[in-house]
Amino acid sequence: MQWVLFFSDRQVREQLFARVDSTRGLLLVTGVRHGASMRPPEAREPFVSLERLHGDVVSQVLVADEGGADGMWRDPLGDLADRLHPDSRDDAYAAATGYLLLRDGRPCGVVRKQGTPFEDLWFLQEALSRLTPRIPAPDPAQRPGRRRAEPAPRSPPRPASSGPGARARPSWDDEATPPRGTRAPPPPPEPPKKDPWTVLGIAPGTPVDEARRTFRTLISQYHPDKVAHLAPEFHALAELRTREILDAWEAVERELSGS
Missing domain, CATH: 1.10.287 (Helix Hairpins)
Known part of the structure; x- marks a missing residue:
């Protein structure tokens, strides 16, 4: 089941809290950007696929920010995150900016937004599969960003000394310390903190x-x-x-x- 709440609604905070408190089982809460020329939030990915594939297992609350003056001073997701994580600013920030997963009103995970609906859907399904056996794990071969590892380039060996009794020098790969001139430059100094x-x-x-x-x-x-x-x-x-x-x-x- 899906619900869409809008920032411009003056009761959006109360409605969001009520949905979280009353929904049993798994619930996904997240914020979306919405404009007049955009499709309704519930008609976009990854929400459509989640509803089609797993709508009987996980409910969704989509909080739409229209970017208008009526909603600029409201931050319902931030208020919810502060309520769920009163002692951790980092956890609250992650909950307010990612896909927040709850079970019976209690937080049980956050999935960071990856940038594309396909990537988000894969990681959401992975997280949900850990929370319930009713949702299968996604195909690892389809994991976004997975690339075949390239072999590391090998440095050429040092030329061996000539002459009788000369000892062969080990290759650079076998040395504990790289030769001079191959060390990475020191990191740049941190910028001064702003007031x-x-x-x-x-x-x-x-x-x-x-x-x-x-x-x-x-x-x-x-x-x-x-x-x-x-x-x-x-x-x-x-x-x-x-x-x-x-x-x-x-x-x-x-x-x-x-x-």
């Missing part, structure tokens, strides 16, 4: 309620799902920016609370 107040765009000492509203607005704007339809590099940038905002808010919240 958390600057990252959030607020002045030091801003009241906590106002700071929290600003944080939620930024998280909504830079959520990776906002660019899920774009190239992978945009998704990576959104994840990087989101992590930067989360780290900044953690520092600001700690400073405002005096801890």
Whole structure:
């Protein structure tokens, strides 16, 4: 069974919590981007295939973000993730941005969004097969991104010294330390950390309620799902920016609370 909830609905948070609390068995909860020119969320992949293949085993709640002003200040998935993982910011972030799997209202796994419906479906089926014998494991040969391993290139052996009694030098592959000039360069220095107040765009000492509203607005704007339809590099940038905002808010919240 599928349900679609929309950010623009002022009761979306309450409806989401009610669905999670009342659904028995396995439940998939995730957020999707939705626009006027897009197909309804329930008509897209991987949700169509999940419903067709395993709809009698797993239910789905799709929370659609239309990107409009009415829904910009709402973050129902973030609220649900905070409710499920009050003691772990990382777990809450993963739950809010991936495919959240629950059993009887309790979290039992998160599948990260891979970028294409085919990849998402494979990993979702793999995760669900671990939770119930009623869903078979996907074909390992069809695992997205699997490539045949290429043999590692071998370095040419050093030329042996000539003359009687000369000892043959081992090849470079047999040496514990590679020869001079083959070591990897040192990693670049880490960039300096940005001031958390600057990252959030607020002045030091801003009241906590106002700071929290600003944080939620930024998280909504830079959520990776906002660019899920774009190239992978945009998704990576959104994840990087989101992590930067989360780290900044953690520092600001700690400073405002005096801890």
